[in-house]
Amino acid sequence: MIKNVLIKLCFDGRDFKGYQYQLDQRTVEEELKKAIHEVTGEDNRIIACGRTDAGVHARSFYVNFLTASNVSPNGFAYHIQPHLPDDILALCSREVGLDFHARFSCKSKTYKYIINQEKNPHPIYRSYMENITYKLDYDRLKEGLEILKGNHDFRLFMKEDKEVNINTNRCIDDCYFKRKEDRLEIFFKAESFLHNQVRIMTGSLIELARRKTNLEDFRAYFDPESKVRANPALSPVGLYLWEVEY
Missing domain, CATH: 3.30.70.580 (Pseudouridine synthase I, catalytic domain, N-terminal subdomain)
Known part of the structure; x- marks a missing residue:
């Protein structure tokens, strides 16, 4: 059977x-x-x-x-x-059931990105957290997360590949951050994500929180006429597939 x-x-x-x-x-x-x-x-x-x-x-x-x-x-x-x-x-x-499909039956995935903010991080964390020691504006970070929520065309938040023609619209159901002493954790929940999307969203949020990017420029990443790609992807070491819901 x-x-x-x-x-x-x-x-x-x-x-x-x-x-x-x-x-x-x-x-x-x-x-x-x-x-x-x-x-x-x-x-x-x-x-x-x-x-x-x-x-x-x-x-x-x-x-x-x-x-x-x-x-x-x-x-x-x-x-x-x-x-x-x-x-x-x-x-x-x-x-x-025989009709169950691990990918297509999935209702949502939650990714967590962990950033270590210690000045001199222990070497054991090198493969498990991104280290960022810049001063961050957490109010700006929260504003950026609010902008990302909902349905958008995330074509400027994916790995650039001119030979791939796919639907780049995605819906971010929820995204938020938590702070724990010298740790910053950023969460993203959606049914699916584009290639490198979470790492690029995180990198763009950090640039926003560093005040290297302003809110107007951040919103422009969703402008259908814009060709300015979002900030480069952060390292994969801090990224975790945290939860999958069916």
Whole structure:
């Protein structure tokens, strides 16, 4: 009997070239596919909730796959864990309907970007937080986040690729920031994001909060006539896929 199994994962993205398989590169998908094959003996097609770039981490990440294996769906996380590397953890698993699709059934994803504001950060944080010590105007940061909310054409907030012709309209359901001592955490929630969109939005917000960009220029990123791209993407080290909702 064919079953559709959903697995919840988390991973440390430091030593991966992202989630999606790439020839001669270490990826989360490749490691996961090998682990599932060890358990099922099948060449399973794995569907992911999305993609992450090289160096990006995930606190919550979902995949599903069809299998004829006799392994209990609830037991898959347990059975594949011994075959996974130390930087991937299978948290839990369960059976879902045959029409479930980890990507298209997703209602929203929340990303968190962590910025360390210490003058002399501990070296252990280098792969897990962006370090920014500039003085920031948090009122301006809040104003910028309010501008990003809602439906917009985010074509100037994505990685530039002239050969890709896609719909660049996205809806930011919510975005906000939290401060914890020397940490600044910025959250973005939406059904989907463009390539590098979160990192570019964060970089643009930081430039706004540094007063290197004014609010008028920030709003101009949504001007259909504008060709001035938003600020370059911040490093992937501070970015986490934080929550996925179905």
